[in-house]
Amino acid sequence: MKPRILPIMQLGQPVLxxxxxxxxxxxxxxxxxxLDDMLATVQKLQGVGxxxxxxxxxxxxxxxxxxxxxxxxxxxxxxxxxxxxxxDLEGCLSVPGIRGLVPRYKRVSAEYTTRxxxxxRRKLEGFIARIFQHELxxxxxxxxxxxxxxxxTLMTDAEYxxxxxxxx
Numbered sequence: 205m206k207p208r209i210l211p212i213m214q215l216g217q218p219v220l221x222x223x224x225x226x227x228x229x230x231x232x233x234x235x236x237x238x239l240d241d242m243l244a245t246v247q248k249l250q251g252v253g254x255x256x257x258x259x260x261x262x263x264x265x266x267x268x269x270x271x272x273x274x275x276x277x278x279x280x281x282x283x284x285x286x287x288x289x290x291x292d293l294e295g296c297l298s299v300p301g302i303r304g305l306v307p308r309y310k311r312v313s314a315e316y317t318t319r320x321x322x323x324x325r326r327k328l329e330g331f332i333a334r335i336f337q338h339e340l341x342x343x344x345x346x347x348x349x350x351x352x353x354x355x356x357t358l359m360t361d362a363e364y365x366x367x368x369x370x371x372x
Contacts, residue, residue, distance in 0.1 A: 205237055207244035210259040215299045215347060219257050224264045224343040227278050230321045235265070239276050239319050242267055246274070251297055253335045255342035258298050266339040270332055277316035280340055283325065285309035294338060294348045295361065303364050305357035306348050308334045 213220050227235060238261060246254040246267055255266040264279045288310045295303040311329045314336055318324060328336050338348060352358060359367075 205240075207237075207240040209248050210241050210245045212245070212249070212297045213258055213260050215349075217260075219260055219262055220298055220342070220347060221345040222257070222262050223345050224255075224257055224262045226264050227317075230278050230317050230319065235263075235278075236319065238263075238265065239267075243274055243276070246297075249297055253339040254297065255339045257342050257345075264343050266343065268332065268335045268339060276319045277314070277336075278319065280314055280316035280336070280343070282312050282337070282340060283315045284313040286311040290334075292334060293357075293359075293364065294334070295364075296338070296348050298342075299347055299349060301361050302349070303359055303361060304349055304352040305354065306334075306338075306351045307353060308337045308351075312336060314340075 229235070238256065242254050242256065242259060242265070245259060253266065253268045256263045266277050266280060267274050268277065286309050289307045290310045291305050291307045293303045294306045310333065311327065312333045313325060313327050315323070315325045341347070
């Protein structure tokens with residue numbers, strides 16, 4: 205079946221605050237279709253990651269984009285992390301129009317199953333580690349604004365764009 209663009213759940217919809225359920229059968233046709241649909245959706249929206257709850261499906265599946273190459277992660281988990289943390293502005297497809305400063309681990313080790321059923325352990329650092337942690341949070345009912353330590357760092361996308369252009 206041709207991939208579909210799925211609607212994005214918005215903050216306030218209960219699926220975004222629920223803990224997602226683990227996948228038991230990685231090769232199920234419905235899961236493979238969901239993966240295709242999620243990929244088409246995140247690419248259409250020019251995102252860097254997406255989690256199944258964001259498209260209304262409460263299961264432990266997400267996509268992250270590694271150097272312009274999307275990677276599907278089934279039943280992902282964070283298995284280790286650095287002590288060092290870093291703060292950066294984050295936004296979210298499910299919380300449109302808002303960005304905020306979020307602390308995240310600088311380096312993490314992730315473990316997940318690929319869509320082909322292979323178990324992978326991967327070290328992530330910097331921006332990709334941030335994306336992974338952001339999307340993993342969605343699987344536990346957490347959105348980035350829950351991690352903002354100072355609400356005075358919240359800003360609109362328009363202000364973010366204005367500040368980014370004024371720095372160039």
